[in-house]
Amino acid sequence: MRDFVDITEIDRNIIEHLFEMSDMIINRHMHIRKNNILDGKNIILAFFEPSTRTRLSFEIAVKRLGADALTVVGEEAVSLSKGESFGDTLRMFDILGDLLVLRHKYDGAAKYAAEMVKIPVINAGDGKNQHPTQAIIDLYTVYKRLGQIDGLNYAVVGDLRYARTAHSFLLALTHFEPKNVYLVSPPQLKPSESLIAELRERGLQFYLSENLEEVIDMVDVIYVTRIQKERFPDPEEYEKVKGSYRLTYEMIKNRKDIIVLHPLPRVDELDTRIDNTQAAAYFDQVRNAVPVRMSVVAWSAGVEL
Amino acid sequence: MSKKELKVSRIKNGTVIDHIPAGRAMEVLRILKITGKEGFMVLIAMNVYSKKLKGKKDIIKIEGKFLSDKETAAISLVAPTATINIIKDGEVKEKKGVKAPTLVEGILKCPNPVCVSRIERENISSKFIKVSENPLTYKCVYCGTRIEESDIPKYLNM
Numbered sequence: 001m002r003d004f005v006d007i008t009e010i011d012r013n014i015i016e017h018l019f020e021m022s023d024m025i026i027n028r029h030m031h032i033r034k035n036n037i038l039d040g041k042n043i044i045l046a047f048f049e050p051s052t053r054t055r056l057s058f059e060i061a062v063k064r065l066g067a068d069a070l071t072v073v074g075e076e077a078v079s080l081s082k083g084e085s086f087g088d089t090l091r092m093f094d095i096l097g098d099l100l101v102l103r104h105k106y107d108g109a110a111k112y113a114a115e116m117v118k119i120p121v122i123n124a125g126d127g128k129n130q131h132p133t134q135a136i137i138d139l140y141t142v143y144k145r146l147g148q149i150d151g152l153n154y155a156v157v158g159d160l161r162y163a164r165t166a167h168s169f170l171l172a173l174t175h176f177e178p179k180n181v182y183l184v185s186p187p188q189l190k191p192s193e194s195l196i197a198e199l200r201e202r203g204l205q206f207y208l209s210e211n212l213e214e215v216i217d218m219v220d221v222i223y224v225t226r227i228q229k230e231r232f233p234d235p236e237e238y239e240k241v242k243g244s245y246r247l248t249y250e251m252i253k254n255r256k257d258i259i260v261l262h263p264l265p266r267v268d269e270l271d272t273r274i275d276n277t278q279a280a281a282y283f284d285q286v287r288n289a290v291p292v293r294m295s296v297v298a299w300s301a302g303v304e305l
Numbered sequence: 306m307s308k309k310e311l312k313v314s315r316i317k318n319g320t321v322i323d324h325i326p327a328g329r330a331m332e333v334l335r336i337l338k339i340t341g342k343e344g345f346m347v348l349i350a351m352n353v354y355s356k357k358l359k360g361k362k363d364i365i366k367i368e369g370k371f372l373s374d375k376e377t378a379a380i381s382l383v384a385p386t387a388t389i390n391i392i393k394d395g396e397v398k399e400k401k402g403v404k405a406p407t408l409v410e411g412i413l414k415c416p417n418p419v420c421v422s423r424i425e426r427e428n429i430s431s432k433f434i435k436v437s438e439n440p441l442t443y444k445c446v447y448c449g450t451r452i453e454e455s456d457i458p459k460y461l462n463m
């Protein structure tokens with residue numbers, strides 16, 4: 001039984017093992033029928049912060065593995081902890097469940113939970129910090145599409161300060177050997193000093209940029225994230241910058257070899273005309289979510305497929 | 306400093322904190338919660354030439370005070386070069402350097418206001434690991450936020 005909370009602690013060999021497990025799940029169609037791999041296990045899905053996509057795919061993954069999904073969401077989870085400390089709520093999960101999948105608005109909540117409880121903890125997103133299962137889905141999608149992760153050029157675009165998906169993707173890349181990684185964001189949403197130091201220490205070859213057009217011809221993979229209006233104190237400032245981080249059909253139409261990732265939901269940073277091109281890999285990410293999360297849950301629970 | 310002056314500034318029982326980087330004596334006093342109103346003798350020397358540091362240093366001598374482990378750990382964060390001399394009956398009983406610990410618990414406050422360690426009612430003890438010796442840098446175990454040497458005094462939570 002193992003925690004899955006911090007992508008920096010999930011080594012390359014584990015990631016590749018998860019890829020193999022996901023391949024196996026897909027080849028055996030295990031993700032579209034019920035299996036009895038985790039029969040009789042109670043898996044608690046505690047979503048202290050609302051999330052439809054992540055919760056849905058975890059619920060399906062857990063059920064496909066044959067376990068019971070006990071979901072606590074949003075308001076319910078909040079009132080559950082009304083007057084009760086987060087620590088006590090975790091202790092209760094520890095007694096009642098066999099595995100905990102946790103989404104929380106505070107950075108580091110999953111790591112704290114993993115310290116508190118004996119059952120394995122899977123981080124389903126902690127504040128602006130990390131979303132490690134999404135990172136595995138993203139890398140798996142690249143691997144399936146392009147056959148490799150090493151040696152490619154990447155652009156990660158948008159909100160690099162607050163988007164946990166971008167953080168996890170970048171940290172996950174440090175386990176591999178990408179060629180160059182371009183971090184493209186408006187100055188207000190540049191990666192934090194802490195993240196830059198971390199990436200540098202981990203030997204990632206990266207460059208900061210404020211202009212998507214400037215780097216687009218140099219990359220094989222574009223990872224687009226949403227820029228939220230609320231991040232800008234001045235709405236005019238937002239209107240000014242948002243266009244520069246929008247990926248349009250024209251920008252990629254002559255690129256046969258490029259793929260576009262997006263953790264979704266999107267607003268207008270990603271042109272819908274890209275949807276029907278070869279480049280669009282974001283629906284693959286959605287498709288890969290269940291098999292990959294099945295792999296992570298099984299791995300965490302300590303079972304082989 | 307002449308020999309005579311040195312004699313005046315000797316303490317009988319207490320602690321001498323030597324080789325404090327110049328300008329950080331006040332930070333050390335803040336850690337020790339010494340304001341001068343406590344009544345015991347405190348001698349502070351600032352910007353004294355140090356052969357060992359090849360430059361200036363600060364020195365603090367406190368009569369009647371011995372440091373707790375937590376205080377020593379906190380001093381190591383703001384004054385990594387410091388040496389601590391324990392004086393008993395006018396003699397140096399023990400002399401030790403400080404070493405910034407690999408893991409620091411409950412001493413630094415995470416700068417990230419939405420870090421899980423900052424939820425007040427949870428009483429979670431902060432945890433930082435050392436990621437660099439020079440400049441001294443710590444990283445929050447929970448959220449990854451880093452504190453560099455120059456910012457450490459700002460986030461000391463004593």
Ligand SMILES: [Zn+2]
Nearest residue numbers: 415420445448
């Ligand atoms: Zn923190």
